[in-house]
Amino acid sequence: MPEYDLLADLYNLEYAHDYDVPFWLSLADREGGPVVEWGAGTGRISAPMARRGSKVTAVELSEEMIERGKRKNESVEWIAGDMCRVKLDKVYGLAVCAFNSFLCLLDLEDALDFLNNAREHLAPDGLLGVEVSVFSPEELAEPSVSQLRHDFTRQLSEGKLDRFSASRYDPASQIMDMRLFYELYDDGGSLKNRRAHELKIRLTTRDELELMLRMSGFSVESIYGGFDGEPFDSGSEHLIVLARRR
Numbered sequence: 666m667p668e669y670d671l672l673a674d675l676y677n678l679e680y681a682h683d684y685d686v687p688f689w690l691s692l693a694d695r696e697g698g699p700v701v702e703w704g705a706g707t708g709r710i711s712a713p714m715a716r717r718g719s720k721v722t723a724v725e726l727s728e729e730m731i732e733r734g735k736r737k738n739e740s741v742e743w744i745a746g747d748m749c750r751v752k753l754d755k756v757y758g759l760a761v762c763a764f765n766s767f768l769c770l771l772d773l774e775d776a777l778d779f780l781n782n783a784r785e786h787l788a789p790d791g792l793l794g795v796e797v798s799v800f801s802p803e804e805l806a807e808p809s810v811s812q813l814r815h816d817f818t819r820q821l822s823e824g825k826l827d828r829f830s831a832s833r834y835d836p837a838s839q840i841m842d843m844r845l846f847y848e849l850y851d852d853g854g855s856l857k858n859r860r861a862h863e864l865k866i867r868l869t870t871r872d873e874l875e876l877m878l879r880m881s882g883f884s885v886e887s888i889y890g891g892f893d894g895e896p897f898d899s900g901s902e903h904l905i906v907l908a909r910r911r
């Protein structure tokens with residue numbers, strides 16, 4: 666079962682942010698042509714792109730996420746499939762793999778399969794944008810035995826969602842093993858739902874990502890550390906790489 670099937674009902678509550686959306690919209694305007702979003706979740710980025718007039722295909726592994734995405738915008742074409750392997754019958758001017766979907770690929774083989782597949786689905790000269798989170802040294806440090814972190818509280822229209830986590834990073838495999846604990850409260854403050862999930866991601870670095878892109882037939886065009894085009898440096902929380910099909 667795809668990991669995100671079990672998280673799908675919380676996803677829109679957990680990730681309501683849109684600070685990255687204008688960046689992807691302006692790229693879609695600039696590049697023209699249809700857009701494919703790989704690992705599109707519930708359409709947080711695909712839906713506003715389609716609303717603005719782009720023809721968008723959203724590829725997603727989890728049917729539960731897709732079901733929620735379809736409710737956001739009817740014109741997005743949703744494809745259930747594995748972004749490393751799925752074959753679409755179109756090529757695109759812009760491909761987006763944002764907000765850590767790339768980190769869901771847990772080994773180099775899948776990462777390279779994905780980049781090759783993404784390249785095959787780009788028109789000549791098409792652009793791929795990959796964005797991943799950069800973790801701080803504190804987040805990567807070995808946790809003490811029972812270290813539970815309070816990640817956030819989201820105020821909802823009815824109640825609130827709290828997330829706690831205990832994560833362990835293994836520098837040898839680059840895998841971050843996250844244990845996530847959710848508490849959902851109603852507006853009277855009563856606990857409605859409490860549950861735990863395990864989620865694994867594989868972290869990457871600027872140079873590793875650039876090298877993988879070069880190996881997969883891309884020329885890296887720009888690297889940013891934020892959605893206003895800030896340079897990538899040791900304080901950056903995001904790594905955004907734009908690479909053109911060679």
Ligand SMILES: C[S@@+](CC[C@H](N)C(=O)[O-])C[C@H]1O[C@@H](n2cnc3c(N)ncnc32)[C@H](O)[C@@H]1O
Pocket residue numbers: 667669680703704705706707708709710724725726727730746747748749762763764765766769770
């Ligand atoms: C952190 S979410 C990001 C979703 C979306 N990009 C966003 O910005 O909100 C990662 C998504 O990638 C999807 N995913 C993970 N591995 C995938 C794969 N091999 N093929 C397609 N989707 C995948 C997950 O199911 C999940 O919905």
